[in-house]
Amino acid sequence: MEPEIIIASSPTDAGVSCWDLRTGAEHLRYRSCASPLHGLTSVAGRFLASSQVRDAKSSTSGSILYWSWNKAQVEVRSFPAEPIRPIACNSQGTYIAGGGISGDIYFWEVATGKLLKKWHAHYRAVTCLAFNDDQSLLISGAEDGCVRVWSLFLIFDAVRREETRNLFEYSFHEHSLRVTDVKTGYGGCNAIIVSASEDRTCKVWSLSRGKLLRNVIFPAVIDAISLDPGEHAFYAGGRDGKIHIAALNAPISQNSNNGPHVLGSLAEHSKAVTCLASSADGFLLVSGSEDGMIRVWDTRTRNIIRVFRHAKGMSLYHSVIYRKISLFPLCHLWEPYRKYQVLISRICSPSGPVNNVMVTRQPQLLNPRTSAPTASSRKQALTLPPQLEKFANSPDENTHVKVLIGGQDPSNGIIDSSYVSVQAMEAQIRELQQKGSTAAAEVDMERLKNDQLRSVQMIQHWKTMYDDLHQFCVDELLEDVRTERPTHHNL
Incomplete structure (x- = not known):
């Protein structure tokens, strides 16, 4: 089995942390990151991307950051037209979708940074985004309680857009409060969608029929969901600190105190469970919480097998000063020392709240934190794509759909992605015709x-x-x- 890593982030500028899922070894820690909920993604395993919202009240204080796997510093900064909270990337790393606080959805091409499309998707801020497994649909949830399904073929087809009344394929309005998370199963356009909301329900939808299949009521607000790979059940992280297990195709329990569809729960977090992720084989479930802890569960035995702490560690400068001050006699009676001690304790708080976790295959360029990057790894480092455009350059450019050509299989080695846009292909065709x-x-x-x-x-x-x-x-x-x-x- 290929090695996998856990990536976690916090909304309080505690950075991004990486650990090996199986061994627990810590990898590079990325600083200066305050990502919102659903604001962290791995772009096809090539690099990390995260949205940033520094001031929730400001309409122009958002950014999107890129990190490579072998550097702890931000390498690319993009400044969209408005703050972007949730971001999502398709499996090939060709596109990045972002949800704005205005309810607009932005769609960028990764290779060039071009803003391909922007459309008004919801009446209020977009809270979550997800691609389906065949990458043809984009599912969005928002503060207006609505879940909408967008066909990318329709979004980029000018003729069909003029003929249709709505851009979305389906619009589900059954949630009464803010949508907190959406997940899709397998099966392309015949898959299911599971959505969570602050109304304490999770709803299961059919993509093929556009209908509600099941309504699951929980004893607490659900902020995160993760589907079992076999789609027999799904996990729901609640603000009561529990991970509730709900039935999809599994037998319904008639003796449950929390409703007929709730099969049980996992309870170890002391605060709200904000995010969930699963390993590729589905045997491990990773949960993040406001208590700053990340727990790895064995889904077969329902036991914890590993615990991580997402902490903002003491910098080298502060640690040296702290040791020097501590050497002075009666330093604990010195007023400036006591003030500095309080400051150090704040800087080195045990942990910051976790609001994003994901499990991804370990990139070859990611080195353990204990070992410095080698010269060969630095030579192999990939150049990150340019920053994302704030506005589209011209209306004509939005009519073109960009494509991925000739990307190497990640299993064969380092990905050297060669992206070619439709404009480049048309230029090649004209050149061929001129010959x-x-x-x-x-x-x-x-x-x-x-x-x-x-x-x-x-x-x-x-x-x-x-x-x-x-x-x-x-x-x-x-x-x-x-x-x-x-x-x-x-x-």
Whole structure:
């Protein structure tokens, strides 16, 4: 099994922490990060991205930061047109979607930083975003209590947009309060959606039918959800400090005190559970809480197997000063020392609240905190993409959909992503056409040869199936004749 890491962040500028999921070894700690809920993501394992909202009352104080895996400093800073809270990235790392406090959704191309689309999605601030497993749909939740499903094909199709009345595929209004989290299952457009809200319910929706399948009522507000990979149940992190286990396809418990769909709970956190994530095999569940603790649970035994503390450690400067002051005799009676001691205790508070956790495959460039980056790892470091655009340069650019071409498989080594936009592809086509009809004819000939080869293979396949079916029917008829002949002879 490939090694996985836990990544956690805090809203109180306690930075981003990374640990090995299986061994517990700590990796680089990223400082100067105060991410909002759902404001942290790994961009296809190439680098980390986080939204920042320094002043909740300001409409222009937001940013999006990039970190590489082998440096603890922010490398790229972007300043969108408004503060962005939730961000989400598709699995290939081609696009980043962000939800604004105005209710708008922003859609950027990672390779160029271009703002491809912006549309008004909700009447109030967007609180959570998620792509479905085939990356064709974007699901959003907002403070208006609404969950909406957006087809990216429709968003980027100018003709269909003019013909349709609404940009969204579905709009679910059954939640009465702010939506806190959304998660999707497997199955593309036939999957399920699970949404959580401050109305103390989680609702299960069908993407294929656009209907509510199940309404689960909890004893506390739910801020985070995580689906079991088999989709028999889902986990719901509550403000009562418990992780509630609710049934999806599992048998319903009629004896539960918390409702027929709640199967049980995991209770070790002293404060609200704010975020949940699962390992790739689904056997480990990671929970983060306002108590600053991150716990790893074995979902089979429901026991804790590891605990992490998300703390903002003492800097080298403060630790040296602290040791020097402590050497003075009767330093505890010195008023300036006592004030500095209080300051140090605040800086080195045991832990900051955790509001984001995720589990991802360990990148090759990520080194343990105890070992410094080697020269070879520094040479292998990838150049991060440019900052995200604040505004679209022109209306025409928004009509183009960008694509990913020729990205290497992450399992084969370091990802050297080669992104090419539609404009670049069109330039290549024009260049090909300018070379003359010979080059174009060669392209057409190669395409026709491939089509012919596929047709011949399909004909052979159908011929084989026909011969097998014919032989089967003949054998069945002969067998019937053999079994019936003795009966007629006896008569």
